[in-house]
Amino acid sequence: MSSASTQATAASVQEENAYFSSNPPPKALANHMTLAREFINHQAELKRRVVLITSGGTTVPLEKQTVRFIDNFSAGTRGATSAEYFLEAGYSVIFLHRQFSLLPYSRHYSHSTDCFLDFMYEDANGSVVANPEHQEKMIRVLRKYNSAKKNRMLLMIPFTTITDYLHELRGIAQLMRPLGPDGLLYLAAAVSDFFVPADRMSEHKIQSTDATDSLKQQGPTTIAPARQKTAEEPDETFDNFDSSPAIPRSKRLIIDLDPVPKFLKNLVDGWAPEGMIVSFKLETDPAILVHKAKYSLNRYQHHLVIGNLLTTRKWEVVFVAPGQEKDKWVRVPRDRRRKSMSGREGLVGAADKDWVRDAPMDPALLPEGEPEMEIESLIIPAVKEFHDQHVERVRAKTAAE
Template identity: 30%
Template sequence: MSRDAVDASPSTSDAFFAADDAYVPRTALEKASRGQNFLLERWNAREKRNTDDDASSALAKTIVVVTSGGTTAPLERTQVRCVDNFSSGTRGARLVEELVARADVETVMLRREGSCAPHERIVIESATMSGESARVGRPSHALDALELVEGGDELRAKAAHRDATVRALRGVEAERDRLTVLTFKTLYEYLALLKATCETVEAEACRRGGRAVVVLAAAVSDFYVPWRDLPEHKIQSSAHTEVGLELTLKPVPKMLGEIKRVWCPSAFVASFKLETDVSILADKARQSLSRYGLDAVVANELTTRYDHVTIYTADGASKTLRRSDDPAVAGVEHGASSLDGQIVHELLRHVQSA
């Protein structure tokens, strides 16, 4: 990583995404392109089905993109090692569940490999609450909600997890028609996929006479190694037994402003702002709004982020949303009673009433 290596902050998004392997590897661009084709094929197939059948289930006019999870910054091209940042993807998964439950939107999820899965999450959380897997010492998985019917090879949901399991399975059913998931792992893949998806969704929403909405819930790396600066093979531990391993990571160019400016100008773009210091949260949220030309910023504080959030909008307004205190809905929260249902409703209200 010498001084004559590539500049870490290319002045334009075009330079960053150029197919010359300087900042982003060609493989990430190709993966984004495959994702784009997959999305278009699904839309085509759905349109054909609608034409073949009656037209009662017309294509949704609103297309929502939700990003979820963290990104990795590889330290080797073969990607044995990487710098990772913590994000479970729970917020993104919850938002997607609420979106998939609505017939008036179509959802595209950009999901970090291995992060929290919509709908499966509901069953895992239900199983975790009962604490059964904790007796073995391991985290819960979906099988913990099930049991074999005695003396046979049939299975059923355990009584305590029946509601959660049925709700989750209905969600998995609905995913088939209303959700497309595109996965990423590295920062390169994420940025290339976000650009390709934004451009595709903008055009399609426009074609349908509707609108695109981009909800940025992913936690994106602040630092990375430009592709051209990466060693090809696994860094050998034997070559670094004395001084250890020296690494230099460059700042990731800010792409948030590119979304409204270039990739999907007519979209409604909302990002999440997470802070641990609540006193600076409002200012930081308003700064993001103007700096990146966003339509909304959902501000949340780390410890209370599943209890309440405040949405700041470009018109200068703000609105605080709280999860229901009703214990009857606390177990299997969903729709208007859940905080994420309210966030979805509030963001879509700005778009669909326009």
């Protein structure tokens, strides 16, 4: 290893230690690590492959006793759906998910626009049964879920904040090291890029007015009479439709965020050095999608980066991997599409013309609604092919040594 590489690694380890020592772990971390260790050891005894799937968004608390936080749109659809297809492919799954985000199998009902109670009714005997029109699907999903539980192939561990997520990810990845190349990390969570360090975080709820200033001046037992507002002072309002002059800076909430340290390379260098690592890159600009995916690949040295656009993520993704002559596009086939969004038959196949090119699809040509098939049913078999190749390479290298 060169001197520059050694220094970079040392700096990365120092940054990692500084972050984890100054940002406390979740209270349930020790219990979660015990569950993960037992689960991984069981799979290793049975020589099963294990995939760690991260899913859902991470919150960024603004207070230690959190009332306000920053969040993102992720509901965990990609992760929860992928978990089911990984299980079908024979993998055991550790599902590290945002608490209350979508879960494997139950997602078919919790993500429905109908209330889950609409899937059931009370029969003449007072028993709760599934409505006839839903019974076939419900029994199919239930059997898959029960099979995963019975065979101890699914472990679900929740997180909430960005700090929770990083503590859990590091701990589980390190526990997976004995699996060697049979371990797969599928990082589908929407991870926050910025956070408020613990030493700069307010202990209590951030106040939106100066109503408590008198308490700070006179002590906790005295409440001063309300101060009368002068004619020159603006109203205490945060109404975006208010026509009053600009809110004074003293009344604004200005948040100073630090970048979350980039630990993705640490997965390769130390946390799970022989496991295969798959990460995702979501963009909104099609012109930079492949470029950003390749940038992530080179920066973090992962084995596969899956790029996807916000508008077409359920229709196509692009696989960017080292040594590929061409990027691999995974797309829903034309016979699983629906009618053209415009309703004009002449445009029904228009989007397909884009699919044969090595470029993102035009979302304006997509059918209305969602595809008739889940793109994860295509992504996971393709990922498995990459994983097969990874396992062969690592084992060949080990044998040669």
